[in-house]
Amino acid sequence: MKTTEFTLDLQAYVDGELDASHRAEVERVLASDAEARALVEGLRQLSELVRTHEPLARVPESREFYWSQIQRRIAAAEVAEGREARPASGALNWLRWLAPALGVAAVAVFVVLPRPSAETTTLASNGPVEDAVSMTFRSDADGVTIHWIN
Amino acid sequence: MSLKSDYPSASDEQLVAWAKDGDTEAFEELIHRHRDKIYARAMIMMRNEGDAVDLSQEAWVKAWQRLRQFQGESSFATWMTRIVINLCLDQIRRQKRTRAESIEELEEESGGVERQMPVVENNPTEGLETEELRRRIDEAMGKLTDAHRTVLVLHEFDGLEYKEIAKRVGISIGTVMSRLFYARRRMATLLQSLKRERSE
Numbered sequence: 001m002k003t004t005e006f007t008l009d010l011q012a013y014v015d016g017e018l019d020a021s022h023r024a025e026v027e028r029v030l031a032s033d034a035e036a037r038a039l040v041e042g043l044r045q046l047s048e049l050v051r052t053h054e055p056l057a058r059v060p061e062s063r064e065f066y067w068s069q070i071q072r073r074i075a076a077a078e079v080a081e082g083r084e085a086r087p088a089s090g091a092l093n094w095l096r097w098l099a100p101a102l103g104v105a106a107v108a109v110f111v112v113l114p115r116p117s118a119e120t121t122t123l124a125s126n127g128p129v130e131d132a133v134s135m136t137f138r139s140d141a142d143g144v145t146i147h148w149i150n
Numbered sequence: 151m152s153l154k155s156d157y158p159s160a161s162d163e164q165l166v167a168w169a170k171d172g173d174t175e176a177f178e179e180l181i182h183r184h185r186d187k188i189y190a191r192a193m194i195m196m197r198n199e200g201d202a203v204d205l206s207q208e209a210w211v212k213a214w215q216r217l218r219q220f221q222g223e224s225s226f227a228t229w230m231t232r233i234v235i236n237l238c239l240d241q242i243r244r245q246k247r248t249r250a251e252s253i254e255e256l257e258e259e260s261g262g263v264e265r266q267m268p269v270v271e272n273n274p275t276e277g278l279e280t281e282e283l284r285r286r287i288d289e290a291m292g293k294l295t296d297a298h299r300t301v302l303v304l305h306e307f308d309g310l311e312y313k314e315i316a317k318r319v320g321i322s323i324g325t326v327m328s329r330l331f332y333a334r335r336r337m338a339t340l341l342q343s344l345k346r347e348r349s350e
Contacts, residue, residue, distance in 0.1 A: 004328075007331065008324075008327045008328065008331060011327065011330065011331050011334075012312070012327065015305070015312070015330075017311065017312055042338065043334060046334050046337060046338050046341075047306060047334070049283075049287070049341075050287060050302070050306045050337065051306045051307070053280065053283050053284045053287050054190075054194075054284070054306075054307050055190065055193075055194055055284050055285070055287060055288030055291065056186070056190050056284060057186065057189055057190035057193040057194075057202070058186050058189070058190075059185050059186055059189045059203065059206070060199060060203065061203065063182055066181070066185060066207070067178050067181060067182075069207055070181065070207050070210045070211060070214075071174070073207060073208070073211045074211050074214050074215075077211055077215065
C-alpha cells in the first residue's frame with residue numbers, strides 16, 4: 001500500500017507542484033509502478049474533466065432589477081460611510097457617555113443643597129444629549145424634592 | 151467622454167476606465183457582461199441561490215468601492231472572481247462557526263488519504279452532452295463538504311497553487327493537499343456511480 005505522503009506526491013506531480021528533483025524521483029517510481037501510473041492517470045482525467053466543465057448558472061433576475069438592487073446597496077453603503085466619516089469630536093463623545101453621570105450628579109446637588117423658600121420650583125434644562133430633559137419639583141412644606149430625567 | 155452607444159462595444163479596460171471616473175452606466179455594462187460568471191462562482195461555493203445572489207451583488211458593491219485599486223494586473227473578470235470568492239470564504243467561515251463539521255469531513259481528517267482513489271475509467275461520462283455533464287459535475291460538487299469543494303474550486307477553476315489556496319483559506323499546504331485529494335476521490339466515486347446509474 002502506498003503511503004499518504006507518496007500518494008499526495010503523485011497528486012502534486014499531476015498538479016505541477018513538485019520541484020525538479022522531486023519530479024524526477026516520482027518519474028522513476030512511475031516507470032516501474034503500474035498502480036501509481038493508474039492513479040496519476042485517474043487524477044489527470046478527473047482534473048481535466050472538472051476544469052473543462054465548470055458548472056454554469058444564470059442570475060435569476062432581470063438585468064434591470066439586478067442592477068437596481070446593486071445601486072441601492074451602493075447608495076446605502078455610501079450613506080453608511082458618510083455617517084461613519086462624520087466628524088465626532090472626542091469632547092462630544094465624552095459628553096455623550098458622561099450625560100447619565102452628569103444627570104445623577106445634578107440630582108444629588110439638588111437634594112443636598114438647601115433650596116430657596118419658594119413653594120414649588122420647576123426646572124427644565126437641555127442636557128448635553130439633545131433630547132435629555134430634566135424637571136425638578138420641590139415642596140418646602142413637605143421637605144420633598146422630586147427630579148425627573150427623560 | 152463616453153457615449154452610451156459605445157458601451158456594448160467597448161472593451162472591459164475602457165469600461166473600467168470610464169467607471170473609475172464615476173460613470174455608472176459603464177459599470178452597469180461590466181456587470182451585465184460578467185454577472186452570470188460571478189453569480190455562478192458564488193453558486194458553486196454556496197450551493198444556495200439566495201446566498202449566491204446576495205454575495206454576487208455584494209461583490210459588485212465592493213468592486214465599485216475599490217475600482218480605483220484595480221490597476222489591471224489581471225483581467226477584470228479575474229479580479230471580480232477573486233472578490234466574490236473572498237466574500238464566499240468569509241460567509242462559509244461565519245456559517246462554519248455556527249454548525250458542526252460534517253461527519254464526512256471528520257472521517258477524512260482522521261482517516262488520512264491511504265484509501266486509493268477509484269481509478270477513473272476511460273471517460274466515465276461518455277455520451278453525455280456538455281450541458282448534462284456540467285450539471286452532473288455540479289451535482290457531484292454539491293455533495294462535497296464546503297471545505298473540500300472550496301479547495302477544489304480554487305484549484306481547478308481559479309488555477310491557484312497550493313500555497314495560494316493555503317493562504318486564502320487559512321490552512322496548511324498539507325491540509326490543502328489532503329482535502330484536494332479527498333475531493334477528487336469523492337468526485338471520481340460520484341461520477342462512476344453516475345455512469346452505473348446510466349447503464350442500468
